Amino acid sequence: MTDYLKPLPKSDPVTAPFWESLHRGKVQVQCCGDCKIFVFYPRALCPACGSRKLAWTPVSGKGHIYSLTIVAPGRGPDIFKNDSPYVVTLVELDEGCRMMSNIVDVDAEDVKIGMAVEIVYDCVTEDVTLPKFRPVIPSKTSPHL
């Protein structure tokens, strides 16, 4: 039983390894054995070169915000209408592929294009874990500071 009412993904035979990896607290994405690009969403063939040699490959879960929109209260799909302003984003992973997600653990107004983010495993039900992202807080020992 669950009280989570928002839309849930239903995996298919090709996409199941992605969803299963999230459920284990890891993330893996297909990589093309011929042209070497990372492919997302999961497919039966590489959309860049047509190869069928796609291999599930662990990725870092780190990336940056490619773009975003901030949805005003009352303006999203019905089941989201009671949420505070929330961020829907396209995250570009360090490996080069992009995925849609939400940015969490930060005020919506502070989210900017280009911001470094990392994956958060959001276990929304017993069976489904969604990939969400949060800003990477530079540590005090970072050489960039």
Next chain:
Amino acid sequence: MSGLRDATVVGVAESDKIGVVPDKSSLQLQGEATLNALADAGLKLSDVEGVFSAGFRPTEVAEYLGIQPRYFDGTHVGGSSFVVHLGHAAEAIASGRIDVALIVGGESGRSRVGLPAGFSGSHSSAQSMEGQFENPYGLPGAIGGYAMACARHMHLYGTTSEQLAEIAVAARQWAGLNPRAYKREPLTVGEVLASPIISWPFRKFDCCLVTDAAGAVVLTSLDRARDLKKKPVRVIGWGEGSDHQLISQIPDLTSGPGRISGPDAFAMAGVRHEDIDVAQVYDSFTYTVLTSLEDLGFCKKGEGGDFVSGGRIAPGGDFPLNTSGGGLSYTHPGMFGIFTIIENVRQLRGDFVNQSLRQVAGAKLGLVHGTGGKLSATGTVILAAD
């Protein structure tokens, strides 16, 4: 090309009423638009051999109208479908397969009476690619997709909310000249900027209307058109293009497939950008216009904000654009493309010649550009009056 006939638009019309029409179903609106467009042409239902529609299947529309078509096309790529149909219908007539084509679209988008199956707002299945990889995150439909594209355009090129507002203000100025427009009261840039955020960076007045309306377009060969009531408008170039369906799969978020459909249409027509007298460019959102003008090559990528500023696209400006008031101020039931064709044909026929600013004086060459889905598919058509 020898052996091919010239295809012409000979009739265009909306449904009897547009705007808020709660007492009429979607198919009823399409039936009215069809009869009105045929009357505009001086043709009858029994003359129609080809039916082109999206939303409803061509067979659903044909059945309702009592037509038994020998040619049909249900290409459904969102709001651009009807502009794509215009090219397809021109091909069917040019090749001699049919003599009379009907393109019809529109719906009860506001009152939601008798909507076609799969009308926008219905959800894709949880196992579809959209259901798995987009719907869980609450993207607010088309608005959210275009908003993300606009946000990146602003980030890369410095495009401003004020520049987007100029597009909404110009549309409203044109609507003020069109008695059938839904929103006609004056609108200022300040009022656009003060309107509430829907899905940042879009505010209320960056977004199209939601109305009840249908439209229809009738085509035949130039030879037959010479015997009909209205001045024929030739279809001289067309193109279509797509580079994604889901917004998360778009190759470049700041560019749309107008860069595919536009060059094809211009090359086929053999005309240049500076030859275009009047243009209707799909305005689901203010940003849709801005990126489309860039993708079509009217200005360079990133320069759309400057291009639309300073009254250039408003009445009296040197680039008359969306002269009905567009989807932002005239009407927008859900899929707007059919209305871009209707308005451009009227301009090229000189239908408004007694209405000063409303008529683009001496317009001979027009461009129609539709965008469907989430910047997913475009159709571009170039029309010419003699």
